[in-house]
Amino acid sequence: MLSKCANPDCSERFLYMRDGKLFRFDPPDHQPGMPEFSGTGKKAPGRTEYFWLCRNCATVLTLISIKGLGVVPRPLRQAKAAAS
Numbered sequence: 001m002l003s004k005c006a007n008p009d010c011s012e013r014f015l016y017m018r019d020g021k022l023f024r025f026d027p028p029d030h031q032p033g034m035p036e037f038s039g040t041g042k043k044a045p046g047r048t049e050y051f052w053l054c055r056n057c058a059t060v061l062t063l064i065s066i067k068g069l070g071v072v073p074r075p076l077r078q079a080k081a082a083a084s
């Protein structure tokens, strides 16, 4: 899974944690109204997924999670413009 850059157009391989940028996406399994099971010590089902952007891509891209699409790269400039 975490073997290469999350940018499909980039073939940079994941070698060093210190390079690039690591993204963590938690599964949307906390449904409202669902009673939480306590006492089992088990975490909620679903898997936290990790994605990595290489150093080059991390300067121009970010990753966002879109329902139905999954995690997709998005231009950083665009994301910043939308936030400000």
Ligand SMILES: [Zn+2]
Pocket: 005, 006, 007, 010, 011, 012, 053, 054, 055, 056, 057, 058
């Ligand atoms: Zn890359």
